[in-house]
Amino acid sequence: MFVTEIVSYGIDQSLFEEKYGDRLLEIKKSLEGLTKENIGASKPRHGPQGEDGGVTIWKMKYLWEDLIQEEGWIESRSHIESGVGRRFYMRMLGFINGRVSCTIATHRDHLNRWLYTSTPIAYKNGLVDLPIMLMPVKQLYQDFFDNRGIGIREEFERIVSELQELSPLSHSHPFILLGISNQKSDIRWSELQAESKLHGEKVILRRSIEFPPEFRQAGLGILNYFGEVLREKYPEENAKIKIEQDGSIVRMIVEAEDGSRETIEKALEEYELVVTGKMPPETLFDSRAKILELKNELRIAESRIESQRDIIEYQRQDIADLKQLFSSSLTVKSTPTLNLTVAPNINVLSNQSSAISVVCGLGEALEDIQFLLEEASADSDVSLRLNDLYESVENLDKSANTEDVKSSSGLRKLKKFICDANETGTKTNQFLESIVGGMDTLKSLAKKYNSVAEWCGAPQVPRVFTE
Structure with a gap:
């Protein structure tokens, strides 16, 4: 396949x-392996396998993912914590290399989530600078997927025309849509208009540090002073420093309009060398007053560490005295008997492995739902239900706590969907019976649901669903 059209927003050709030419070459190279023969012979990792030799969007997606990884791109598995305690998973970015992400569209809702949720959050938090989406053009759907509905065939052309109809757009971040075809031609380039120049502030640097108790106050002071270092050394950067604390974890977030990431990182590296004693304060500032001020900050930090150590040591002594009291009580015969309930030991590594396994199972369930969403594009009722199910199941990833998962709406909705889909005559059942691989996908979902349900103690669906 070949890139035949490029539609950009917020970045000119x-x-x-100049900045991302190498990334485009890597994407083009990955597309070379997407021939009709290679797609037909491939085996998807998830979702319906399709007929041998048959070509499906699902097969194309997974084959391309294998090919882009050969070019050095890494799958996006990160997440971003929001200020209100929600966790956003960045799977929809696809694969990342050099702060550029790339994914391949599988259905209309995939594009909407990518454009209006995943990429704005990723850009705002400094995860990527430029998100890219690959979209088959009408000609490719006609040549490769001749059994697909006309709405899907025209996806690239239709999406671009709709975005042009909505322009000028007010998105705060740049993005690229690449039209791909099986017929090679000169690349046509067009740009979507923006309401105004993209000047929105974005996170260009994020660092998280977990401090031991005795270092917490000193660490907060040291991180806060980095803002003064940045203002003194690079006043033109106009950057904002935010410090967030979550228990023992402290985050430093640097936001800037047009700030240079390289400059900010260089300043942080220099500051780190001074703080750790590998370089003297004189190397950081020219001003004698600033040098003395920095030395004073370092002395204050040391003082805080010593003070906190004394407090912690005092608390540890109290704990030691308490242990001694219990020990004496248990050894003196005249004291009343103490009835102690000992909780069973929990193997942390085993528990983490179970949690990771469950999260992976949920991620694979999302792949199955995503496939069904693609097939349901012409059925608004089923599509609406699948959209709601996808969002609810996606939110399950944010916690590995068994009780949270067991009581979640996502797990309940997934069970109800499976049961409804297995009942003859329901709208969901009719939809799954009407598509290739529909009932196989239902069985796959049922197996993944039962795996999660067994882990958290939720009711399972009958095994006949999975046979």
């Missing part, structure tokens, strides 16, 4: 080619 010359800047794109």
